Amino acid sequence: MSFNVTLLPGDGIGAEIIASAKSIIEKISDIFNIKINFTQELFGGCSYDKYGTPLTDEVIQLCKNSDAVLLGAVGGYKWDTLEHSKKPEAGLLKLRSELELFTNIRPAKVYDELLDASSLKNEILRGTDFIVLRELTGGIYFGRPRGFDDVSGYNTMIYTKAEVEQIARKAFTIARGRKKKVTNVDKANVLEVSQFWRKIVAEVHKDFQDVELQNMYVDNAAMQIVRDPKQFDVILTGNLFGDILSDISGIITGSLGMLPSASVGDKYSLYEPIHGSAPDIAGQNKANPLATISSVAMMFDITFDRKDISDVIENSIKETLAEGYRTADIFSEGSKLVSTNEMTKQILNNLTI
Ligand code: IPM
Numbered sequence: 077m078s079f080n081v082t083l084l085p086g087d088g089i090g091a092e093i094i095a096s097a098k099s100i101i102e103k104i105s106d107i108f109n110i111k112i113n114f115t116q117e118l119f120g121g122c123s124y125d126k127y128g129t130p131l132t133d134e135v136i137q138l139c140k141n142s143d144a145v146l147l148g149a150v151g152g153y154k155w156d157t158l159e160h161s162k163k164p165e166a167g168l169l170k171l172r173s174e175l176e177l178f179t180n181i182r183p184a185k186v187y188d189e190l191l192d193a194s195s196l197k198n199e200i201l202r203g204t205d206f207i208v209l210r211e212l213t214g215g216i217y218f219g220r221p222r223g224f225d226d227v228s229g230y231n232t233m234i235y236t237k238a239e240v241e242q243i244a245r246k247a248f249t250i251a252r253g254r255k256k257k258v259t260n261v262d263k264a265n266v267l268e269v270s271q272f273w274r275k276i277v278a279e280v281h282k283d284f285q286d287v288e289l290q291n292m293y294v295d296n297a298a299m300q301i302v303r304d305p306k307q308f309d310v311i312l313t314g315n316l317f318g319d320i321l322s323d324i325s326g327i328i329t330g331s332l333g334m335l336p337s338a339s340v341g342d343k344y345s346l347y348e349p350i351h352g353s354a355p356d357i358a359g360q361n362k363a364n365p366l367a368t369i370s371s372v373a374m375m376f377d378i379t380f381d382r383k384d385i386s387d388v389i390e391n392s393i394k395e396t397l398a399e400g401y402r403t404a405d406i407f408s409e410g411s412k413l414v415s416t417n418e419m420t421k422q423i424l425n426n427l428t429i
């Protein structure tokens with residue numbers, strides 16, 4: 077078995093968390109005798125500094141030639157005032173679009189060891205296990221016209237039938253392998269684009285009668301996620317609503333530093349932690365590497381079809397948390413505060429078959 081993985085650390089804490097994830101992959105490749113070839117490239121603000129663009133054509137090509145892409149995070153104060161197309165975030169959107177990664181899977185699963193890291197009550201959290209399935213290459217993030225002039229700013233929220241069908245199909249398929257419930261989240265009481273979206277989802281549902289379909293408005297969904305998160309299995313939603321709801325879901329694990337994600341299309345796949353580049357703690361060996369390591373677990377499961385390896389990584393995370401190791405973002409009284417490197421070392425120690 078042999079795989080090519082492109083590493084794009086990006087900006088801020090990206091370098092630290094990708095270095096951590098890389099060492100995990102290296103140990104896995106030893107244990108399981110899998111050859112992994114890495115290529116690492118600049119992406120985001122650091123790419124802009126060197127090449128004048130956050131995403132070069134060479135990097136796009138490199139990603140297309142690899143089996144999977146592992147991304148850190150992009151952005152930072154330094155690049156906030158650049159014109160839209162030069163911003164690190166624009167590079168990320170272009171990469172998602174070029175690789176046609178229309179499905180974004182963001183799991184929100186509670187770790188019993190971290191129940192106290194969340195501001196929600198234990199009894200509300202315990203047993204929570206849902207995923208936000210976010211449409212990633214359409215909607216208001218990409219719709220035209222877009223722009224601003226002296227008197228107004230505007231964006232366009234648009235979805236085609238084909239786009240809704242393909243993400244809805246994914247949602248029902250994934251729910252079939254889980255608790256068989258899809259909650260479609262939109263704003264159909266106000267937006268025509270949502271009325272259309274809801275209609276197409278209902279049509280696709282006809283092929284998945286064994287899966288329950290529920291519709292919910294996004295404002296209510298935001299409240300329900302913190303009121304009773306256990307009610308959800310698969311939350312199907314568009315690009316903008318998914319961005320917001322997946323951050324809210326950070327409350328489940330107590331920290332955005334715990335949330336992994338997978339972005340997949342028909343040809344390519346990319347894995348990244350949900351949190352951003354955290355410029356305030358960059359380079360200080362404080363960042364939580366677990367969201368990235370968990371993203372690596374998703375990579376082994378989804379792209380490399382090795383659920384067994386994915387489980388080994390997830391078990392190591394659980395064990396390390398059970399031993400009391402915590403980075404600052406998930407620290408609570410009585411646990412052991414560790415750096416990025418120390419956390420990585422503990423995870424490596426606990427990686428056993
Ligand atoms: C995310 C991020 C990105 C998004 C930004 C950095 C462009 O917030 O992946 O959730 O809005 O999609």
Ligand code: MG
Binds near residue numbers: 319320323
């Ligand atoms: Mg976001």
